[in-house]
Amino acid sequence: MPRILVCYKWVLDEQDIKINPGDLSLDSSKAKYKISDYDKNAIEEAMLLVESKEGSVDALTFGSDKVKQSLKDVLSRGPGKVDWIGDTAFEQADAFVTANVLAAAIRKNGSYDLILCGEGSSDSYSQQVAPRLAAILSIPAITFVQKISIDGSRIIATRKLGDCTEVVEVAGPAVLSVLPEINKPRIPSLKQVMAAAKKPSQEVKLADLQLGAEELQPKTITLSVKGYVMNRKNILYKEANQADNVAKLVASLAQEGMC
C-alpha cells in the first residue's frame, strides 16, 4: 500500500508561444497553461502503481498565483488530494529554490514511500528538481526511469542510458524522475473531471515553510529568453533538367551531413 507523491509544474503551453521575428522575444500573451507534459507521465505512473497495489497518490505543486487553476486538472487525472504553494517568488525561482520549497512542503505535510517527478519540465527542462529534492530529503534519487515496480519497501527501477538500460533497486522512500516513454497518460473521463471538484486541495503558504532568505534566493539568474530561429538557406536550383536539380539537392544535403 504505497503512499506516493507526484510533483508537477504548471507551465505555459509552448505551442501557444510565438516568437517575435524582430527581436526574437517570446510572446506568451495568448498562451494557455497546462500541466508539464512529463509530469503527466509521472501522475499516470503513480496511478498505475496504486491501481495494481492499492495505496494513495497525492500531488504537490509550486507555482505562481495562477497555479490554483491547475488543481482540478491534476485531480481529474487521479490523485486523491493536492497541496499547492502559489507565490510570486516562483517567478524568479530556479531548480534550487523549487527543490527547497517542495522539500519543505513534503517535510511539513507528510511522509511518502515514493516521490515521482517528470524527467524535466516542458518549459525550462533543467532536469534538476528531482535529484535536488532527493538530496535535500537525504533519500535516493533515480533518474531517467522507464519502468518502475514496487515490492514491499523495495523500489525497482529501470533506467534508460543511451543504448543500454540499467536496473536498480533502492529501499524507499526515494525520488524517481520518469521518462515520457514510461507510459501513455490517459485522458480523464468526464466522471473524473466532475469528481475532481469534490476532492480536497490545500494551500500551503510559502511563509509557513520557514525557509531562510538564502533558500529562496535563486542560484541561477536568467539574463534573457529568446526564440531560436533556424535561418533558411533559400537555395534555388534552376537547372533546365530536373535530374540536374535533384543531383544538386542530393549533393547539398550530403554536404550538410543530411544523407
Next chain:
Amino acid sequence: MADMTLTHEQQKLQALAREFTAKHIIPVASEWDEKGEFHKFILEEVKNIGLHCMAVPKEYGGPGCDSVSQSVVMEQFGYGCCAFATTLGGNGLSSYPLAIAGTDEQKQLYYGRLVAGGMGGFALTEPGAGSDAGSCATTAKLDGDKWVLNGTKCFATTCGVANIMVVFASTDPSKGVKGLSAFIVEKERDGFSVGAVEHKMGIRSSNTVELLLKNVRIPKNHLLGNEGEGMKIAMKTLDMARPIVASMAVGVAQRALDAAVAFAKAYLDVNGKPIGMQQAVSFKLADMAIQVEAARQLVRNALRLKDAGVPYTKEAAIAKTFATDTAMQVSADAVGLMGNYGYSKDSFVEKLMRDAKVTQIYEGTNQVQRIVIAGQLLR
C-alpha cells in the same frame, strides 16, 4: 417550352442538346462521379451530333456555332453533368487562343485535330501561379528552329486525354507577365508526359492533371502570336470562356431547381400534403427561380454583345460571377430543401453542390472577376 429569345436555329440546337443530355449523360453521370472518370463512348456520341467542337469555324470544318448557340448547348450539358460540360468546355476553351492569335497554318493544325475528334487542352496554371499567371515558372527557350519547353503545369483540364493543347510558358522570366507566351503542344512530342491525376471533391469525371514538360521540342511556328503576348491571349481566352462556364453553371442551377420542384410536389408532409404547399418551401423555390433566370439572361446578354462584336469583358465577368454564385447557392438550397434525401446518394443534388463549387474557382476565381469588373469600372 420554347425559349422565344433564341433564334429558330438556336432552339433546334437546344432541343438536340437536351435530348442528348437526357439520353446519354443523365443516366450515367452519377456512376461517372463515383468512379471519377467518364466513358469514352460519350465523346463518340457527341461527335455523332457534331457538338464536340462547336467553336471551330465552318471554313476549318467545324460547325462554327455563334456564342449564344454554344451557350445553350453548354447549359444543357451542365444540366446533365458539370464534369462532362467542363470537358467539352475545356475543348472549346483550348481552341479560343487560335481564334485570337492563330495563323491559318496553326488553325489548320489545331482545329483539324479537334474536328477529327481529338480533345484539346489548356495549360495555364502552375503550382506557384494560380490567379497570378505572371509567376509562370515554365520556360520556353529558342534553340535553332525549335522551342524547348521545360516546367510543370497543374490543374490542367482534360490534358490527360487531350492530344493537342495550348501551353503557356515564359520566354523571358525577367519580364514577369510580359514574358509569358502561348504555344501549341501536341501530346506525342518527346518529353511530354502526364503527371499526377487530381482527385477532386466535385466534377470528378473531368480529367484534371499535372503536366510535365521536360525538354519538349516544338517547331518555331507553334508560338501563338508573338513572344510576350501570352498574358494578352490568356486574358482574351478567359473573356471568351467565362460566359461558357457561366452557361454550365446555369445548367447546374436549373437542374437543382427542377429537382427541388419535383421533390416539393412529390414529398408529402405528415398531413399528406405536398411540402410545396408550405409557403416556406414555395417561396424558397421562387427565390431559386429568380436567381436562375437572372443568371441565364446575364449570360445571354454578355454573349449577344460578343456576337455583335462590341466589348463584353465586364459583362462576361459579371455573368460568370453571378451565374456561378447562383449555381452554388441554388444547389446548396436544393440539398437543404430536400433534407436527408438530398444529402444522400439516393439523389443527385449533393453532386450538384459538390460540382457547383468549382465553377466559382476555375476560369478565374470570382475574386479575379471582381478585379476585372472593377478594372473596367475604374479605368
Next chain:
Amino acid sequence: MSYALTEEQQLIQQSAREFTREYIEPIATEMDRTGIHPSAVVQQMAEHDFLGLYLPEEFGGTEAGYLSYVLIIEEISRMSGAVASILINHASLAAYTMYRFGSAVQKQECLPALCSGEKLAAFALTEPGAAPGVGSHKVIATKEGDHYVLNGHKCYVANGGVADIYVVFALTNPEAGAKGMSAFIVDAKAAGLSIQRTIGKMGLRGCQSAELIFENVMVPQSNLLGAAGAGMKIVKEAQLVASVAEGAQVVGIAQAAMEDAVKYGKQRVQFGRPIAAFPAIQTMLAEMATHIHIARLAVYDAASLIEKGEDFMKEAAMVKLFTGRIGQSALIDVIQIEGGYGYSQEMIASRFYRDIKGAVITESSAAFPEKVIADDLLA
C-alpha cells in the same frame, strides 16, 4: 472569447480536445473514405463518459450539463463532423427523448445502458417517398391487445444498423395526420425489424445511415413514449434540443475550416505576397470569424437555457437558423480561399465542406426554425 465557462467546463473542453487528437484524428480521413461506423471510437467515447454526460447520475449519466455536452460536440467536430453526428443522434435525439418523455420505468430500463455505452441509440423519423416511383411507406402502428404492430419504412436513419435501440415515430391514427403520430422505443433485435440497406451520403461519412423495414414488428404498449398522438410535440422538442448540439457541430467544423484557410492564406503566395494580405481574403476571413463567434455565443446561451431547464425553443431555433446560414457560407468561402487545392478530395477543407451541409439540414417541418421563432414572437 470571454463567455464564462466554469473550470469544469474548461477541463471537459480540454479532455475532449485531447480525446479528439488521440482517438479521432488518426481515423477521420479514412472513415470519410470508407464510410464505416467507427465502433472503436464510440467505445472510447463511452469509456470517457461522453455518451450520457448531461443525463442525471441516477440514470448512469455524468450530470455535467448541456453546455459541457455542446463543448464536447464542438471539439469533436473540429476533427470529425461524422463522430459528432453519431453522438448527437444518440444523446440529443434518442436519449433525450427517452429522458424527457419516458416513464420512470422506461428511463430506468433504457438510459443506464445508453449512458454506459452498452447500447447505442438512434432516432428513426424520416420516411422515403421522395424518390421517384417509391411511393409512400409511412410507418403505421396498429393497436392489437397490449401491443402495437408496426409496418412501413424509415429512411436515412443515422446510426441505423449499428444502433441497439431505436426511437421510432409511427402513425397510431393515420387519419389524424400530424396529430396521430406517436413515438415508440423499439429494440433493434425485435422480430420483423430489418435493415434494408445502408445509404451513401455526401458527407458525415462514418455516421452510418440506413433504411429500416418494419414488418409486423410487435412493440409492447409499455414502449409507447409519452401519450399516443404526442409524436409531433416530441419531434419538435427533440429536434430543437439537437439543433443546439448541431449548432456546436457547425461552429466546430467552421472554426477548424477557418483555421485551415488562415494557414493556407499565409502560405500561398500570389502577386508577390501571401493571399492573406489581400483585403478580399481578409474580408472573407473577418466575416466568417465574426459569424462563428456570434454563433458560438448563441449556442452556449441556448445550451445554458436547456441546462437550467428554462424555455429554450426560440433560442434553439435561432441557433439553427443562424448556424445553417453561416456554416455553409463559411465553407463556401474557405474553399474559395484555398482554390483548387482546397477543392481536392484529399484536403480536409473539402471534407468539412461536405460535412457541414449535413449538420445544417432541417429534417422536419415541425422544427422549421423560422416558424418556431415567429410562433414565439406572435404568441
